Amino acid sequence: MKTEARTDRKAFVTLRFAGDDLDPQEISAILPVAPTRAHRKGEAFVAGQHAGKLRGRTGIWFLATDKLVRSDDLGDHLDFVRDLLYPKPSDVSRIMKLRDILERAHSRAHITCFWRGDPGETAPQIPAGFKSAIKRLAADIEMDFAV
């Protein structure tokens, strides 16, 4: 059975911390997951076999959930991000540390939600609990939904 991510995955979420002064290693010291991409501003990184080596336009710590969560349900991907930020519902230690780094590095947190529905399918909603959970990060949520 093929184990890599499917190319037709319907849903995933991305989480990123970005800013010119951001050192992504500081984020990696808090979040127990390997980022999909991380580099400082101006740092060279390999973007892939075809793209080759590129230079960071800004400092970034970027995570896409499509290879981590094997589900087409957007809610499962949002749950993964929420659990990453809050190891327990009442544990705000990671969020507070992240907020401190973002403030110090004049950086921002962003979340994007990707979803492609089948004909006639209703687009998912972002649960109020998730919106409330990320409020402490002042993260914006961008939705890329289409049928």
Add this chain to the structure above:
Amino acid sequence: MQRQRSRILWTNPGNPPGSVARALGMGPRHFSRALHKIKAASDLSDADRVVIYSDGLVTDAQGEPLGNLHDED
């Protein structure tokens, strides 16, 4: 050199039409997913303008390379 031979398929903000995915030999969902990831990983929003070339290269509006759609599985 490769880029000089490639042609521009798309140079607008937002989601490109299915014809761009077809020109690259990609399924529409795979293409959308790859473009979404390249933009997000470059700290761009869906509304930001990018340029897509026939070899899969994606650049920002200033021509700075962001990634290649064929690298995103």
